[in-house]
Amino acid sequence: MKKYTISAALAVYNEEANIVDCIQSLKKVADEVIVVDGTSQDRTAQLAEKLGAHVIKTTNKPMFHINKNLAIDDCSGNWILLIDADERISSELAAEIKQTVNKNPKEEGFFINRRNWFLGGYLKKGGVYPDSVIRLFKKGKGRLPQISVHEQVRIEGEVGHLKGDIVHFADPTFKRYLLRANRYTDQTSQELEKKNPGRGPIPVIYYMIVKPLATLVNIYVRHKGYQDGFRGFIWALFSGFHHFYAYVKYWQSKK
16 A cells, blocks of 8 residues: 655744744654744744754745745645644544555545634633644645635635544643734734724724623633633633734824
């Protein structure tokens, strides 16, 4: 039976705290690791090279997915596993991926669930799990549209779903969560710029009261975020505040 090769693709910037654990987890499944480094100011590139990754140095693009596509383009494997530096591949998922690709499946790509770490534990409810993302696809069949930071890989063909989970350590501390939240509210504020709802009482009430409360209730009640205890409440609360903060940034830009 033919053995199919797997390339892991990453785009990184200042990830020296994550890159070693990430690449070591990828060695369980990948025949090569391609890292596109946006001229990190720390030791990210050096650590990746030391672990045997092929590192391509470029600029840190405002649209991060441009560098992800550069990594995808440089992969030589039959299959590509797209991963972020703050994610890890378990031994179980690695075995499932290898078993799947060596069957030469009819699917051109696969969703993989993510378990998200937040405030010292994994979020199991609140719409956060399974957090399915397309991360495994045949070479030449998947690409990021480069429109939004939250976009999925666009697959040419049928898409399946693996059973294993990627472990996601996006928010190992609350400080890190707030830093990421600040970036995401910047992006939402820019989207509001395009919609331009204005600074009148109706958009103020909607974006600063109605939408934050609706988001909190949706995550905490409808999606049972309360089952995650305190961390579930904080996740729901700050997910609601996202819209509040984004509108304030938009409002300020219109002064």
